[in-house]
Amino acid sequence: GQNIDQPTEMTATEGAIVQINCTYQTSGFNGLFWYQQHAGEAPTFLSYNVLDGLEEKGRFSSFLSRSKGYSYLLLKELQMKDSASYLCAVSREGNNLFFGTGTRLTVIP
Amino acid sequence: DTEVTQTPKHLVMGMTNKKSLKCEQHMGHRAMYWYKQKAKKPPELMFVYSYEKLSINESVPSRFSPECPNSSLLNLHLHALQPEDSALYLCASSQHKFEEKLFFGSGTQLSVL
Numbered sequence: 001g002q003n004i005d006q007p008t009e010m011t012a013t014e015g016a017i018v019q020i021n022c023t024y025q026t027s028g029f030n031g032l033f034w035y036q037q038h039a040g041e042a043p044t045f046l047s048y049n050v051l052d053g054l055e056e057k058g059r060f061s062s063f064l065s066r067s068k069g070y071s072y073l074l075l076k077e078l079q080m081k082d083s084a085s086y087l088c089a090v091s092r093e094g095n096n097l098f099f100g101t102g103t104r105l106t107v108i109p
Numbered sequence: 110d111t112e113v114t115q116t117p118k119h120l121v122m123g124m125t126n127k128k129s130l131k132c133e134q135h136m137g138h139r140a141m142y143w144y145k146q147k148a149k150k151p152p153e154l155m156f157v158y159s160y161e162k163l164s165i166n167e168s169v170p171s172r173f174s175p176e177c178p179n180s181s182l183l184n185l186h187l188h189a190l191q192p193e194d195s196a197l198y199l200c201a202s203s204q205h206k207f208e209e210k211l212f213f214g215s216g217t218q219l220s221v222l
Binding site (some may be wrong): 018087100102104 | 113133150151152153154155157167199212213214
């Protein structure tokens with residue numbers, strides 16, 4: 001089986017930095033995805049980490065520690081449009097992609 | 110073309126109706142997926158097709174019947190649904206099964222009355 005934990009809700013101020021954590025327990029771990037989903041819309045791909053370390057893509061960065069079963073998504077220079085749910089998803093070898101419950105981020109002025 | 114197109118966007122159906130959801134992609138992806146998402150919950154996998162063959166069926170009730178007519182198309186046939194089946198149904202595709210990022214369609218919001 002697998003277990004993926006994320007905070008349910010977070011609030012941050014426009015222009016600030018926010019870190020969304022994800023911890024997981026699974027066998028046959030292959031990699032970890034982060035998706036962004038605005039209300040009523042499809043999830044869109046943000047990042048994919050397979051190896052330990054930090055991957056940076058513009059305002060968004062994602063970190064993975066395989067030994068600790070831990071990842072985070074870092075959002076810098078927050079904008080109002082960043083208000084959305086952020087889904088952590090674990091890929092298992094030759095198998096399913098399991099989504100965490102998602103973190104609903106609200107950016108306030 | 111980097112889109113996954115789903116039709117219809119909204120669907121309301123009675124419990125005795127038969128309807129179909131359609132999904133199309135022209136990215137040459139060989140894996141296609143159906144996910145079900147209830148409000149404020151994560152997507153849950155229903156079916157996976159890999160090279161037009163059903164490779165995963167996550168114990169979905171038989172009132173949901175998937176079909177993959179060719180590598181670009183994926184259908185989900187619905188029959189005798191229950192009100193609790195009301196949800197957002199998302200189609201996704203990837204180059205190969207779960208090995209790369211999934212591209213999601215915008216979904217079909219289904220209401221069963």
